[in-house]
Amino acid sequence: MTAWQSRLSAEIDQLGDHLIEFRRNLHRNPEVSGEEFQTSLLLYQVLGDLGLSVRMGPDGRGVIADLDTFDGEGSTAIALRADIDALRIHDSKSVDYCSQVDGVMHACGHDAHTTLVLGAAQALQAMAKKDELPWPIRTRFIFQPAEETCVGAKAMIKAGALEDVSTIFATHMEPGLPFGKVGFRKGELTASCEEIRIRIHGSSGHGARPYEANDPIAAAAQLVNTIYLTLPRVTNTHEAVVVSFGQIHGGSSPNVIPETVELQGTLRTLLPQTRLETINHIHRIADGISMATQTKMEVSFELGTDAVRNDSNVIDLLKETCVEITGMPGVHEVPRASMGGEDFAFYLDHIPGAMLRLGCATPGSDTWPMLHSTRFDIDERVLPFGANLLARSAVACFEPGSRWSQQLLQPRTTTHPDST
Known part of the structure; x- marks a missing residue:
């Protein structure tokens, strides 16, 4: 461990109790997507x-903060992203920091993501004030609202969160892994999500007298x-596709065949081509059943979010940092x-x-509550650990002449946010 890494670890260790209390405060006072005003004001x-140089996100939700120690003309920034919104789920834990x-x-660990990015900001700023950073850095801390509704990232990008940023890191709690393990995966980490x-x-x-009607409920069934039944037979067996319907609405009386029925569901795929093929398959199935049942079907898809595709160079950097902190036993390859x-x-x-998966x-433990569980919780040692991992990786990007500075600090043109 180098001198600056040792000092950074010491700064974060000193923050340990503070980070735990900050996270517990967020856990007691959650705010759902679209209502994160008090969380944003606190941050x-x-x-x-x-x-730090700080600005609020759109409509008073979300926060963007900057640390820049360059003297004059500097570098592009490395961004650390956290999400701040909660879920409409009842907290059934018996702890003193239970939701109020x-x-x-x-229930998805956003309070932990927020806290560990804050911890990274606090430690890096403390080192900057004491002139203990090994070289100049430029880091942006993005605290994003409305992740659960898939609109927060777009809003923050439109507000300038990625201006002069060349690379971005994020974490996600992983209750399927024990504390001390970090999940790494190059390429697709999550699926694209389409609302049907x-x-x-x-x-x-x-x-x-059903023969006198054209029954939309029968057609829906x-x-x-x-x-x-059909999608698994027309999808390449090596590709992952999930279609699930979670809502069906129709009718108002048990003895009346209704005029209309509406279905809502979700489509999950990993590859763009698979997504397009699946959408076409669903349209063809709907057309066939529409003809057979003499009904009319209107089918629409709305993209919630694309797949998270991790950059291989960024994963290499984060994995190297993880090994420096935990040794190879800390590395978990997400299969x-x-x-x-x-x-x-x-x-x-x-x-x-x-994005990394942090074991929490x-x-x-024989059983641990999974994400979106009413009993979800974390091993709070993950807070300083995650803060250290992100902060160290951000500093390493700026080492003069290093592989990381050459690969990850290249100026980039940020496309217009509406292009997504």
Whole structure:
């Protein structure tokens, strides 16, 4: 361990208790997507008190903070991204930091992501003030709202979060791994998420005389079954595709065949070509059942988020840093992509970056509540650990003449946010 790495670790160790209390405060006071005003204000005040350059995100939600120690003309920045929103899930844990907001909790670890990025900012700023950084750095800390609704990343990008940024890092809690393990994967880490809406128009009639109607409920049942049965037969067996319908709405009386039925579901794929092929398959299935049932089907797809595709160079840097901290036992190679979604993908449409999976289960636990569980929690040692991993990696990018400075600090043109 070099002198600057040792000093950075010491700074973060000193923050340990503070980070735990900060995270617990967020956990007690969660705010759902679109309502993250108090969380944003708190972060704005804390980051401003550190002496960082701070600005609020759109509509008073989200925060962007900058640390720049270059004298005059400097480098592009390395960004560290956290998400700050919570979920409409009841917190059933018996702990003193249980959510105080009925029906809302941090069940996906966003309070931890926020805290460890804040810890990285605090440690790096402390070293900058004491002139202990080994070389100049330029780091941006992005605290993003509305990840769960897949609109926050786009809003922050439109607000300038990626201006003069060349590379971006992020983390995600992983309750399937014990504390001390870090999940790495090059390429696809999560799936693209598409919302499916299908509106079926038939003709209404008496439930006792279905032959006098064109039943949209019967058509909906055929459609769901056919999609579920057919897609595995027309999709390359090496490609992952998930289609699930979670909502069906139609009818108001048990003895009346309704005029319309609406279905809503989700499509998850990893590769763009597979996504397009699956959408075409669903359209063809709908056309066939529409003809057979004499109904009309309106099928639409709306992209929630693209797949997170981790840059190989960024993964190499983060893995090297992890090995420096934990040794090789800390490295976990993620064998396959998750079919969950993450709007971190929108940042990666513009610049390279990577998301890590931080093990957050207490080692030796037989069972640990998974993401979106009413009992979700973390081993809080992951907070200083994650802060150290991100902060060290950010500093390493700026080492003069290093492989990382040559690969990850190249100026890039950020495309217009609407292009996503």
